[in-house]
Structure formats: structure tokens, C-alpha cells
Amino acid sequence: MIADRRVSALRRRLGDSGLSAILVSGIANVRYLTGFEDVFDGEANVALVLTDQVARLYTDSRYSEACEIAADGTPWRVHVPKESVYTELCNDLDADGLKGLAIEASVPYGRFKFISEKFGGRVEVVDQWVEEIRRTKESGEIERMAAAAELADRAFGHILDRLVPGVTEAQIALELEVHMRSHGSEGVAFEPLVASGPNSSRPHARVSSRPLEAGDLVTMDFGARVRGYCSDMTRTVVMGAATPRQAEIYAAVLDAQVSAIDAVKSGVPGLKIDAVARDLLTERGFGEYFGHGLGHGVGLDVHELPSVSSRARESVLAGAVITIEPGVYVPGFGGVRIEDLVLVEDGGCRVLSCAPKHLIQI
Ligand SMILES: [Mn+2]
Structure with a gap:
């Protein structure tokens, strides 16, 4: 029992x-x-x-x-x-x-x-x-979180066709929620966050009535809930062809995210995983634009133990489900964040978020 x-x-x-x-x-x-x-x-x-x-x-x-x-x-x-x-x-x-x-x-x-x-x-x-x-999930909990992650993946696939100039952040947020809920999410893990253009430089910008414009970076952070358990993912896309600077920032965040995921395995302190992403962004000249921690545990709450930040001395252990979500936020320019949900295992990890991560130019 x-x-x-x-x-x-x-x-x-x-x-x-x-x-x-x-x-x-x-x-x-x-x-x-x-x-x-x-x-x-x-x-x-x-x-x-x-x-x-x-x-x-x-x-x-x-x-x-x-x-x-x-x-x-x-x-x-x-x-x-x-x-x-x-x-x-x-x-x-x-x-x-x-x-x-x-x-x-x-x-x-x-x-x-x-x-x-x-x-x-x-x-x-x-x-x-x-x-x-x-902090350590049982198999039944992991199954629910994988199902919640899949609902978010599907909502992302659905929303790509709706990202057109003139549609507002609030409409996109609502559409993400409707899609997840109509496919089985119990409410949402948290209110979807959609930040476009200059708003995207604020990691937790409030959703606004700003219409999307050509050239915008658009960051979407959202999660579903299945039988009590949350998922959490973020993707950033560009409206139109990316400028060289947008592409450079995106590549840096993606490399940081993938490298950090490669470093996840049972027994590694959270701060070491954080440092993999942070050091890479610093090498690329973006260190000062990554202010928040790399990730957090997810479960019945969308933010729970363990922490994955520069202060997290505690090791992540097999069975923990964490996010890996580096970002670069340049005030006045915009921001990029990429976030996956990851199950920590012995010797590695399993990424539960399967939505594409390459730079999508709408
Ligand atoms: Mn998160």
C-alpha cells in the first residue's frame, strides 16, 4: 500500500x-x-x-x-x-x-x-x-508526470500553428491551457506564461495583451497536471527569421541546456549541474544574463525539492524529477529559455519532455 x-x-x-x-x-x-x-x-x-x-x-x-x-x-x-x-x-x-x-x-x-x-x-x-x-518519486508518480509532460508536448505542437502576428500573449496562454485541459490535464500545473518581444527578457513576465510581432522572441512556459502531478516545460521560438544575435543566444542556451542534461545522474550535487550550464553561458559572454537557478524538483507541486542552483550542495538522487531550464535575458532585447522535465537515474537521466528544441522560426 x-x-x-x-x-x-x-x-x-x-x-x-x-x-x-x-x-x-x-x-x-x-x-x-x-x-x-x-x-x-x-x-x-x-x-x-x-x-x-x-x-x-x-x-x-x-x-x-x-x-x-x-x-x-x-x-x-x-x-x-x-x-x-x-x-x-x-x-x-x-x-x-x-x-x-x-x-x-x-x-x-x-x-x-x-x-x-x-x-x-x-x-x-x-x-x-x-x-x-x-523528493524521490515512485514509479506511479513518474508515470503521471510523464503523461503530464506529454500533454504539454502536444500543446506545444498545437500552438505552433497559432503563432501569427497580431495574436496576443493572453490568447496564446489561453489556447495552451484549453489544449492541455481538453486532452486530459486537470486544470494546469500553473498559469501558462507567454512573453513576447521585449517582455521575454523578464523570466517571469506577466502575460499581457501584447500582440505578437514579426521579429519577436516568444517564450512559452507551461505545464499540465495528471492525477495530481505536474509537468513543466519552456520553449522559445522566433517570429520570422532569427537575427544573428537571436540565433547566437538561442544556440548558447540550447548548448547549455543539453550539456547540463548530459551532466545529470544520481549523486551529482545540484550546484555542479547548474555550473555546467552557467559556465557555458559565461564562456559565450552571456553569464550576466542568466540570473535564476538552473532548475527545481517537480511533483505534486510545480516547485519542490531538490533544488538545482548555484547554492544547491545536496546531490540529486535517482527517482528525483527535476527541470533543466537555463535562460538568457537581455533587457530591452528579449530572452530565451529552454526547459525540460528530467528523471534522475543511476548513471544518467531520462528526459520526459519530448517537444523539439531546435530553433523554430515561425
Ligand atoms: Mn520551471
Whole structure:
């Protein structure tokens, strides 16, 4: 049982810490630990309490029926308090005689304060415990992410015919979303990003009503979601024939991206992979135009562990799914980013994004 394996991993971590219980309320972490699908929206009022003895899920009546059904055959027992989730949860902890509670660092401060005052025992903030378990994907998770990557690949193939002068960034973003959703994506992994012409020099430009023009670089960053799991990819195309400078920048980013992917294998520190791309861009004279990290983990969240940046000392390990996304952004001129989703393996990696990467001149 998937949920059992994940719960066991968290129990081991709890046992090592000397604390007797952990409260988990981050939605992605709740989804992960329970394995419940199609139950929680992003706002769900739900909290898990795990000890070496119990696995309790607290929620309210809006989610209780779906939780009861999903919990069948899992370690989780569903509690639907008459009053508030956190009042009952604290009362239960006291009734169990527990002395120490771990709370995720991501909880809102008001909730932390409430629990600290209400629960009789010691409260300790812990960071990334569940996220560190989520870092290594199981085969079922990888299958979903590969399917999400394929939906994004297909949307890219579809959008190429729609990139004509006069169509706006917002229309392209909507068309990418419609294509992914009508082919099976649950919503989108994040709002598609389309940045054209001078806007493309901002790595996270807001989508605007700017119409595409001949000569534009157009960067599209988007992802699908399949049974909870995200994909993330970016492609940049040119409207018309590329100028020598556009072609030079594109070639540098592509070489950096391909070289970095070649360097991905289990056991390599994130910062070494980052350096492969960064050093190549620096050699080509574009180092100062690559400001962000090379990549990030992807899973239930579009940004999760592990990090792949110049500060990431931690190694990427087999089973992690990461992005490799170097970019060059020249203010006033435009930018190029190329991003693939990559599964880390022993001795290498598998690229899950299959959309073409050569310079496409529309
Ligand atoms: Mn990304």
C-alpha cells in the first residue's frame, strides 16, 4: 500500500527526532501521505496527526464523505470535529498524553500560535520532513508526470500553428491551457506564461495583451497536471527569421541546456549541474544574463525539492524529477529559455519532455 510506505518513512523520521507526534496540514503533503485522490482542493481544511500508534485525519463536513471512502484500506482514521479541527486535535493530543508535537514550518503563524497555546506539550517547528520524502518519486508518480509532460508536448505542437502576428500573449496562454485541459490535464500545473518581444527578457513576465510581432522572441512556459502531478516545460521560438544575435543566444542556451542534461545522474550535487550550464553561458559572454537557478524538483507541486542552483550542495538522487531550464535575458532585447522535465537515474537521466528544441522560426 502506497500510503503505508510513505507513512512508515515519516514515522521513522519522527522516531529519530524524539518527538511523539507530527501535525501535517500542507495540502500537497496531506495528499501525498494519504494517497487520497480527487478529495482535497487547494483550500481544504484538513490536518493529519501521525504518531507511532495513530494516523488521524481531521477535516470538516465538506470533505468528510470523500475522505471516509478514500480512507478505506489505508492507515488513516477520519475525524470530523463538531467544533474546530484544531481545537479537537489539540484535545486529542492531550488525551493521548503526548508531550511533544512537530509542526511544519509552513503553517500559518495564527495556527501555530493557537496550537502552541492550546496543546499542553512542547511544540517544535520542523522543516521539509514530508518534502524530503516526496523528493524521490515512485514509479506511479513518474508515470503521471510523464503523461503530464506529454500533454504539454502536444500543446506545444498545437500552438505552433497559432503563432501569427497580431495574436496576443493572453490568447496564446489561453489556447495552451484549453489544449492541455481538453486532452486530459486537470486544470494546469500553473498559469501558462507567454512573453513576447521585449517582455521575454523578464523570466517571469506577466502575460499581457501584447500582440505578437514579426521579429519577436516568444517564450512559452507551461505545464499540465495528471492525477495530481505536474509537468513543466519552456520553449522559445522566433517570429520570422532569427537575427544573428537571436540565433547566437538561442544556440548558447540550447548548448547549455543539453550539456547540463548530459551532466545529470544520481549523486551529482545540484550546484555542479547548474555550473555546467552557467559556465557555458559565461564562456559565450552571456553569464550576466542568466540570473535564476538552473532548475527545481517537480511533483505534486510545480516547485519542490531538490533544488538545482548555484547554492544547491545536496546531490540529486535517482527517482528525483527535476527541470533543466537555463535562460538568457537581455533587457530591452528579449530572452530565451529552454526547459525540460528530467528523471534522475543511476548513471544518467531520462528526459520526459519530448517537444523539439531546435530553433523554430515561425
Ligand atoms: Mn520551471
